[in-house]
Amino acid sequence: MDAHKILVIDDDAKLRDLLARYLTQQGMTVETLPDARDLDRKLARNRPDLIVLDVMMPGEDGLAVVRRLRAQGESMPIIMLTARGEDVDRILGLEMGADDYLPKPFNPRELTARIEAVLRRHHTTPALVARHEADEAITFGDFVLHLGRRELAHGGRPVSLTSAEYAVLAVLATHPRRPLTREQLMELALGKGGGESLDRSIDVHISRLRRALDSGEAGVRYIQTVWGYGYVFVPDGLPRDAA
Known part of the structure; x- marks a missing residue:
């Protein structure tokens, strides 16, 4: 089986590097972006299997990205990373069409489990x-x-x-x-x-x-x-x- 291709979009450089290293160690192929400016070109050039997307980013925030992609008919799985203590961002993310969410701070092992669960739902029958x-x-x-x-x-x-x-x-x-x-x-x-x-x-x-x-x-x-x-x-x- 080919390695799952994961795209991580987060403006925190340390977190991007940490997730890229950890998910690669778990057998995934990982690319990263600091924001959503180059997202469309990235999707057209090398389409990932799943996007890990931060809510709070400069420019187009994560909620706006999810809303735009779903409005375009894009069904690619998306897991949102939420930093705020309130549930509002998590619920809004789901309302916009995110598949799952994970509050910061989190253990990378938990993110790996969420990625695998979402990809199983996306590719296999319940x-x-x-x-x-x-x-x-x-x-x-x-x-x-x-x-x-x-x-x-x-x-x-x-x-x-x-x-x-x-x-x-x-x-x-x-x-x-x-x-x-x-x-x-x-x-x-x-x-x-x-x-x-x-x-x-x-x-x-x-x-x-x-x-x-x-x-x-x-x-x-x-x-x-x-x-x-x-x-x-x-x-x-x-x-x-x-x-």
């Missing part, structure tokens, strides 16, 4: 979906979720999802009408345990998925809230008490 045939698909409304290809299409056109969003949708869709708690979704889709901050993360992923699944049809919602419990996937999108 455990609960793996038992399905490669060509199996789930159809709901005008949407088709291709489990083998890890793709969501609407009216025949692909819908851009992050690896985390796809994993959450796949778990929900393969358990139709079965309510799942936030903790179950975090563990089954993302391989993480529970906790308040993780609960908020799953809520952000669900919110983005709902926007992606908005068919424009009044009263139709495929992912519904089970108050005091979690979320449930409803294939016809009708309120559960009307189904």
